[in-house]
Amino acid sequence: MIDRRIKFRHIQCFVEIAQERSLKLAADKLALTQPAISKTLKELEDIVGATLMTRNRAGIALTRPGKVFLHFAQISLASLQQGLEGVEREGDLARPTLKVGALPSVATSFIPPVMIEFSDLAPDVIVQIVDGPHAYLIERLKMGELDLVIGRLGRPSTMEGVSFTQLYSETVDLVVRAGHPLLEAPDIKRIVEWPVIYPPEGAAIRPLVERYLIACGVGEIPNRIETVSGAFGRVHTRRTDAVWIISSGVVQNETADGHLVRLPFDTGMTKGPVGMMTRPDGQPNASEQVFRIAMQTVIGKLGLSS
Structure with missing residues (x-):
């Protein structure tokens, strides 16, 4: 009592x-x-x-x-x-709605367990999840079409007028299909021998990837496919010899079950913050406050760190 x-x-x-x-x-x-x-x-x-x-x-x-x-x-x-x-809202039949933007780095790894926690805490709230590239989601946030966006910290120019609260950090991975020839003799300079799925201009991880490859002595990649589509990356990488450069969270499930394999390269210098982006002038409503609690609970359970 x-x-x-x-x-x-x-x-x-x-x-x-x-x-x-x-x-x-x-x-x-x-x-x-x-x-x-x-x-x-x-x-x-x-x-x-x-x-x-x-x-x-x-x-x-x-x-x-x-x-x-x-x-x-x-x-x-x-x-x-x-x-x-x-x-x-008494007399109004509309249920409360929370609109969440999810970048690829969190859409398949972090958001699902957060939704489980959130559903237990606020079962009456309708959550609308919108995924997409960084610039698209940030624009929707600024226009008031989204309540918050979860994902990688973007470039300074894209973050103007947006508040960022760090939740945890993650690195970029280079992944291939099981049995890929590069796994027999790993050498990052050899990735140019195969098609590379590469973050496009405007993607949050693009500057990190560019600096990393320069530091590793990797020259121009002649055959590359630029996309942030996780659905395409998963299918294409498993069916071909393509090398996929992507945030670790995007392929966490695939590398865990062995469908994709992380190349054994040290990508520590690509470590970057993942967090919550909101409008600085907005006050979080009750649904958003509960969502933040759910995120912190998942971070604790998964042992994620900043």
Whole structure:
């Protein structure tokens, strides 16, 4: 049974402190004094009988009990917000809808488990998932046709007017079919001997791939197919001797089951951030807040790191 001494202000203050990592910033955001918010946190810790946060020179750090409590506190606030929005929609038959843009690097690996978590937390929300290249999705986001976009960080010119929150990092892989002749004597300079499926101009990974190949001494690739189509890449690579240069997340399932094989080249220098892109002037609604919780849950389960 929930201890009746726990009030909404306790939950709200705790979540704000955890998000801001600072008592002062959280107090400013809630229009409270720092002593008042500190007292509220102490009351909550006394009620639950555990230290939820520690203070150090870097700011506020969550303890293990604090991390557990934060997860459910965020869900509680998001659920309350959903309830309030539901009251506002009373008489309207439309269900809440969340529109998510998914770049190829996350559409087949990260988004599916996130949707499982999200469906458990918000089964009444309709999620519309739109996939496509970076420039297309970012434009839809800026126009308000998407609520958020998940994927690789793009070039600075494409990210103007967009907020980016990093979730984890991933590298680029070079993959081929099982039994490919290049697997017998791996040499990255030999990829020019076969067709190469290459990221097109404007793709988020294009600059990383270009720098990587230059660093490896790979010259002009005479026979290349430029596309971000995961469907085409999977079929064409399995049926031919093509070498596919693609974000690891796109082919995670195929390399795991052996349908495609990652060439044993060190691609560490292609490591780049994957994150959430939103409009900086927008406030996340309840559905988006729950979606963010689902993403953090999956990141923890999969052991993804920044």
